[in-house]
Amino acid sequence: MNKPYxxxxxxxxxxxxxxxxxxxxxxxxxxxxxxxxxxxxxxxPHATLMMESGIIDFEPLVxxxxxxxxxxxxxxxxxxxxxxxxxxxxxxxxxxxxxGVGQVDRYGNLNTTCAGDYFKPTLRLPGSGGAADFISxxxxxxLTMRGGEFVEKLDYLTSPGYLExxxxxxxxxxxxxxxxxxxxxxxxxxxxxxxxxxxxxxxxVHPGVTPEDIKKEVPWDLKVASDLTVTERPTDExxxxxxxxxxxxxxxxxxxxxxxIGNVLKNMEIRLKKKNASTGT
Amino acid sequence: MAGADDNKVMTAKEAISRFVNDGDELIIxxxxxxxxxxxxxxxxxxxxxxxxxxxxxGILDVDVLVNAGLVERLVSTYVLRSGGKKGGGAVERALQAxxxxxxxxxxFNYNARLxxxxxxxxxxxxxxxxxxxxxxKIRGFMGQDKYRVIECPYTGxxxxxxxxxNPDVCIIHVQRADSFGNAQYWGSMGSVAAAALCSKKIIVxxxxxxxxxxxxxSPHLTIIPAFRVNAVVESPWGAHPTEVLxxxxxxxxxxxxxxxxxxxxxxxxxxxxxxxxxxxxxxAYLERYVNKFGMEMLDKIRAKPFYSAPANYGSAFxxxxxxxxxxxSMGITREEMENLMKERGMLYE
Numbered sequence: 001m002n003k004p005y006x007x008x009x010x011x012x013x014x015x016x017x018x019x020x021x022x023x024x025x026x027x028x029x030x031x032x033x034x035x036x037x038x039x040x041x042x043x044x045p046h047a048t049l050m051m052e053s054g055i056i057d058f059e060p061l062v063x064x065x066x067x068x069x070x071x072x073x074x075x076x077x078x079x080x081x082x083x084x085x086x087x088x089x090x091x092x093x094x095x096x097x098x099x100g101v102g103q104v105d106r107y108g109n110l111n112t113t114c115a116g117d118y119f120k121p122t123l124r125l126p127g128s129g130g131a132a133d134f135i136s137x138x139x140x141x142x143l144t145m146r147g148g149e150f151v152e153k154l155d156y157l158t159s160p161g162y163l164e165x166x167x168x169x170x171x172x173x174x175x176x177x178x179x180x181x182x183x184x185x186x187x188x189x190x191x192x193x194x195x196x197x198x199x200x201x202x203x204x205v206h207p208g209v210t211p212e213d214i215k216k217e218v219p220w221d222l223k224v225a226s227d228l229t230v231t232e233r234p235t236d237e238x239x240x241x242x243x244x245x246x247x248x249x250x251x252x253x254x255x256x257x258x259x260x261i262g263n264v265l266k267n268m269e270i271r272l273k274k275k276n277a278s279t280g281t
Numbered sequence: 282m283a284g285a286d287d288n289k290v291m292t293a294k295e296a297i298s299r300f301v302n303d304g305d306e307l308i309i310x311x312x313x314x315x316x317x318x319x320x321x322x323x324x325x326x327x328x329x330x331x332x333x334x335x336x337x338x339g340i341l342d343v344d345v346l347v348n349a350g351l352v353e354r355l356v357s358t359y360v361l362r363s364g365g366k367k368g369g370g371a372v373e374r375a376l377q378a379x380x381x382x383x384x385x386x387x388x389f390n391y392n393a394r395l396x397x398x399x400x401x402x403x404x405x406x407x408x409x410x411x412x413x414x415x416x417x418k419i420r421g422f423m424g425q426d427k428y429r430v431i432e433c434p435y436t437g438x439x440x441x442x443x444x445x446x447n448p449d450v451c452i453i454h455v456q457r458a459d460s461f462g463n464a465q466y467w468g469s470m471g472s473v474a475a476a477a478l479c480s481k482k483i484i485v486x487x488x489x490x491x492x493x494x495x496x497x498x499s500p501h502l503t504i505i506p507a508f509r510v511n512a513v514v515e516s517p518w519g520a521h522p523t524e525v526l527x528x529x530x531x532x533x534x535x536x537x538x539x540x541x542x543x544x545x546x547x548x549x550x551x552x553x554x555x556x557x558x559x560x561x562x563x564x565a566y567l568e569r570y571v572n573k574f575g576m577e578m579l580d581k582i583r584a585k586p587f588y589s590a591p592a593n594y595g596s597a598f599x600x601x602x603x604x605x606x607x608x609x610s611m612g613i614t615r616e617e618m619e620n621l622m623k624e625r626g627m628l629y630e
Contacts, residue, residue: 052388053312053469065533068313068338068469070526074587081470082312082337083396086389090408113385118419123366124373128416129338129359130388136410147366160413174410257537264534264574271575 005234007187008252009242010206011144012038013234014185015098018142022046023095026085026134031144032098033064033072034246041241050094052130054080063246067130086130089137092176097138099131101145101184103154106199106220108143108161108181110135111154118156132159136175143184150218162198169198188214190231199223206231289513290460293323294562296484296512301329301450308335308395308446308480309342310453312471315526316342317454319519319563320486324452325349326557335448337391337472339372341523341539345557347371347381348549354422355383356446358391363540374546384421387411390428390443392472397445398479404429404442411441451480454520455504456527458487459495462510465502467589468526474504483509486516488528498594518567518579530582535570 008031015035019025021044027036036049037060050056053068057077064072088094102125103111112131116122135141136159161181162169169180183203184191190204201223202211211224234242242249248256291299301307301324311317321342333354336343340361346352348371360372375381386394390407397405411417411428420427426444433440453473455466464485466473477483483505490513496503519525522532522539542548560566571579598609606614613621622628 051469053314053471055469065524065531066313068471070314070468071524071530071584075589079467079470081392081474082388082472083392083475086392086408113415118415119376119421120379121373121376124360124362124370124376126362127357127359127385128387128414132387132411132414132416133389133408136408156419157413157415160410163413172413174413260534261537264578267577268574271577 002233003236003239005239006250006252007206009234009239009250010231011185011187012242012246012249013238014190014231015142015144016042016238018140018183019044019047019096024048024050024093026050026052026089026094026097026130026138027064027067028098028100028144029064029066030100031146031249032142033060034242034249035098036060037063037245038238038241041245042238050085052082052085052134054082054085056080056085060245063249086133089134092137092139094134094138096140096142097134098142098144099135099159101143101148102158103149103151104143104145104184105151105154105161107163107165108184108193108198108200109154109157109163110143110159110161111151111156113156113158115155128158135159135161135179135181137179139179140182141180143181145184145186150220152219162193165198166196186214188217192225194223201225202228204229204231207233289462289510290490291512291514292562293319293486293514293516294327296320296486296514297323297327297329300482300484300511301327301452303329304331305329305450306333306335306446306448308448308451308476309337310451310473310476310483311342311520311523312337312469312473312476313340314469314471314524315454315466315520316340316523317452317486317519318342318521318523319516319566320452320454320484320514321345322557322560322563322566324351325553333448335391335446335476337388337476341536344371344543344549345553347375348543348546348553350380352381355381356386356391357383358386358388361540361543363543368540368544370543371546371549382422384423384427385416386443387416390416392475394443394446395472395475395479397443398447399475402445404444407441407443409439409441417441446479448480450482450484451477452484452486453477453505454486454488454516454525456487456525457489457491457495458485458510458513459493459507460490460513461493461507462505462513463493463496463503463507464505464510464513465496465499466504467502477505478509482511484512484514485510486514486519488517488519488525490515499592500594501592516563519563521567521570524582527584527586529579529584532578532582534578535574 016039019039058073060072114121191200192203330351334352338359339357393405455464458464522535524531542552
């Protein structure tokens with residue numbers, strides 16, 4: 001039997017499996033970067049990992065802080081700029097990209113800009129960053145959602161999925177054929193998009209989750225695949241890689257931050273004691 | 282060296298005071314990494330205000346300037362949100378209070394405005410997919426000029442354009458520069474060069490000022506030529522708590538302290554009182570940091586060297602005349618050449 005795993009580990013490996021050998025991969029921060037490193041180390045050794053900041057073909061040694069993190073590796077192959085990283089995408093050289101989700105609708109359109117009115121938002125989310133450009137022109141787009149929500153109607157359309165569904169994306173003439181979101185990964189399952197209607201359906205549930213658990217979070221009548229599968233759990237090798245490479249990701253940011261601050265405060269105390277001892281107070 | 286007599290080396294205090302004005306279009310040169318924190322903090326201290334602020338990715342830089350109430354308009358693609366849904370940030374607070382107007386772009390669209398500006402064009406073509414989004418449909422203070430659609434004269438297709446940006450002043454942190462202003466930067470290139478070069482004035486801060494011959498032997502690292510630069514500020518740890526490749530990593534603990542404080546207006550204010558207004562300059566900021574947390578905190582994030590392989594800029598010779606004093610291709614001496622010019626009547630008295 002395999003080692004017990006954390007939810008983050010399950011999500012990372014599920015994400016990593018979307019990356020195939022020899023692909024050109026744009027990584028977003030957080031979960032996808034660990035997924036990219038894992039894929040490259042374990043089953044896609046010839047994948048070219050890229051970041052929109054222009055860091056092209058790098059091998060991460062520690063997890064990335066953000067998408068402009070050249071400290072995560074020892075050098076890299078091509079230092080281009082952001083403008084060129086996106087024109088590369090526009091020209092069709094990017095096989096797969098990963099995007100985080102704030103709100104998502106049934107056709108995979110995304111909002112990462114705001115909740116409520118754009119001009120007086122109740123929540124101001126980060127914004128597009130590179131998301132709208134990538135989902136428009138990368139050959140495949142994988143969506144990952146942690147804190148986000150399914151909605152009937154987005155408060156703001158930041159990044160175009162399949163627009164109104166059916167052929168609407170292709171008919172708009174704005175996007176190359178075959179592009180658009182290919183899957184959505186949440187903490188409970190994996191969703192894919194119907195070939196004809198382009199509506200998302202539940203394709204896979206994580207171990208211990210039922211379709212009913214997921215339907216509660218979706219405001220429309222969610223369709224479920226007739227061949228619904230259960231997400232494969234990570235192997236021991238994958239778990240060991242993740243714990244060695246990205247302990248903070250394995251543990252989750254919140255716990256990691258708590259422990260980091262605790263550690264600094266502890267060290268401060270030790271320092272203070274030493275100082276007091278040396279000055280004799 | 283052109284401009285060698287100009288004294289561009291100065292303190293952050295002098296540079297900000299001389300080259301940044303109230304009401305300026307101000308652009309942060311750095312993108313996500315190596316943020317020009319000393320220069321940003323100095324603007325806060327001097328209280329220059331009324332800015333239209335450009336930042337490719339708004340992080341700590343944008344949040345402290347907005348929190349200080351110095352920004353009226355913001356052009357960006359990404360804003361900092363501390364602590365997920367429960368958290369917040371200065372930009373969110375200012376939008377809710379109605380004290381800030383914002384124009385959202387995608388990373389590419391924002392960068393395209395700088396690229397147009399840096400090359401002297403009036404606009405740049407961007408990807409047509411943007412027309413399907415609310416970034417295109419919902420316009421802020423730029424109104425119709427946020428995006429305009431024209432017909433491509435070659436293909437007849439509709440193409441989307443963004444207008445050039447030419448901000449009044451760029452503040453930017455780099456690894457090294459010479460005293461004339463040649464600025465060298467490497468690592469994550471982002472939109473760093475474009476942000477500087479599209480601007481009318483440029484203030485460069487750097488980890489170290491180096492001799493001109495260091496620059497001359499590595500021109501591929503120079504992203505801003507001296508003649509474009511107005512001020513050079515030597516600023517070791519000038520991007521702290523963000524990171525500079527080859528010098529130091531991100532100070533995750535201290536950056537985390539800021540983002541946690543930034544969840545509320547009071548928290549952000551208290552952080553800024555202590556670390557910006559309460560410090561006379563960046564030296565005082567670093568001194569306070571070391572007193573409070575210890576030098577070992579900085580030692581832990583100091584970069585270990587990993588040098589780039591040197592590029593060979595050598596050539597076969599550096600004079601037209603060979604070791605025997607003969608011109609390398611014609612085979613004649615200087616004296617023979619001058620006699621020839623005389624013989625052939627080529628010289629004027």
